Amino acid sequence: METNNVKKIHEFDQSIWLDFIDRKIMDSGELQKLIDEDGVRGLTSNPAIFEKAISSGSEYDEDIKRLAQEGKSNEDIFYGLAVADIQRAADLFKPVYEEEVRGADGYVSLEVSPHLAQDMEGTLRQARALWKAVGRDNVMIKIPGTAECLPAIRQCISDGININVTLLFGLERYEAVIDAYISGLEERDRAGQPIDHIASVASFFLSRIDVLIDPMLDEKGLGDLKGEVAIASAKKAYEIYKREFSSDRFKPLAAKGANPQRLLWASTSSKDPAFSDVKYVEALIGPKTVNTIPMETLEAFRDHGQADFRLETDMDLATQTLNRIEQAGIDLNDISQQLEEEGIEKFNKPYDKLLEAINTQKEKSLASA
Structure with a gap:
């Protein structure tokens, strides 16, 4: 029997996680x-x-x-449901988590409130509470990689909490996220605590970058770079990953069993109908990475994706592409900041809508009680 196209990706040492959850699928x-x-090996969720x-069914009404x-x-009700x-999802993925290379995969991610994206103390408090509430070794708490939340990420790693750093768009911020992760491991190690069970991913959001930049490229006469x-x-992020996790700084931690913080490709559905619907999956297949x-x-991808090491x-x-962008006067750090702000807003809206839907349901049930 021919190998499933999605499963073939694992032959290149990349893990596919599902970016979706509901009760029906379980x-x-x-x-x-x-x-x-x-061969799906993990799951991510968001507001x-x-x-x-x-909002779309009756599975949660009772x-x-x-x-x-x-x-x-309303918020406590949401997190009770979530x-x-x-x-449940973490229990389904537990056999994956417990495979021979324990803890390499099998993780399920739950996000802190998007309203806390610029609130370090609030993020840290909620991340600790959610970690405790879920009570599973194979969960990751999602924290946005905003400048304000970097200290919360570092502290959570030091506490021994698995973290999925989300909403990353730029290389400069990615380097700061790696530093927060390694610093957290160093603090934990200095305190005499084990570091060999902690896992983290850094989630790089992709298609949104092209959605914002592509119209600018036409204006600058760089139409050949659209979608690239x-x-x-x-x-370039993968280059940084390889450099930092083979560095002299990380080696003593690795000797004590510390895991590199893997890169995770997110926002990998194509937003431009001119592109292949598997463009951002095919292009970034490579070892020790995750695509959600x-x-x-x-x-x-199951239907027509082509798995290969790319x-x-x-x-x-890739280096030339980014150089040409900068030379044309497009500041990628500014772009990253804009995308981060828009990303927070894009998560706040459905989160508020969700709380409204819960409130409507709540009032209905209390009226009939």
Whole structure:
């Protein structure tokens, strides 16, 4: 029997995680099927995914009613629902987590409130609370890689909490995230605590970079670079990853069992219909990385994706691409900052919508009680 196209990606030492969760996919056995047949090795969630799950069906109604009658706030109700789903998903992925290379995969991610993206103390407090509430070794708490949240990321790693650093767009910030991760490991090691069980990923958001930059390229006479900047940035990020996690600074930690913080490619569905629907999956297949993909992209790759090692091909071209962008007067740090701010807003809106939907349901259930 021919190997499934998605499963072939694992031959190149890249892990595919699913960027989706709802109760239906777990109740129906579909998630287990994706693990067994497609070799899906982890799962990520975000406020927009949960908003869709909770607003589009009746699966959550009884739990909302119960939590409302317990006097919970809208946000507490949401996290009550989310934690239960994440625990179920984490249990489904536990066999992956417990494979021979323990802890390499099998992680399920739950995000702190997007309203805390510029609140270090609030982020740290909620990350600790969610970690405790889920109570699974194979969970990751998602914290945005904003300048304000870098100290929270470092402290969580020092606490022994697995972290998925989300909302990364630029190379400069990515380097700061690596520093926060390694600093957290160093602090934990100095305190005499084990560091060999901690896992983290740095989630680089891709297609949104091209959506913002591509119209500028036409104006600058750089139309040949359309759809190439995000991939070039990802390739340069991988260069940084390889350099930093083979550095003299990391070696003593690695000797004590510390894991490198893997790069995770996010926002990998194509937003431009002119591009292949598997463009951002095919282009960035390479070892020790993760790609988290929505269901429709996974199905597209299963149908016609071509797995091959491409992450380190044309590295000189990637460098040239970013140089040409800078020479044309497009500041990639400014672009990254704009995308970060827009990304926070893009998560805040569905989160607020989600809380409104819960409130409507809550009022209905309390009125009928």
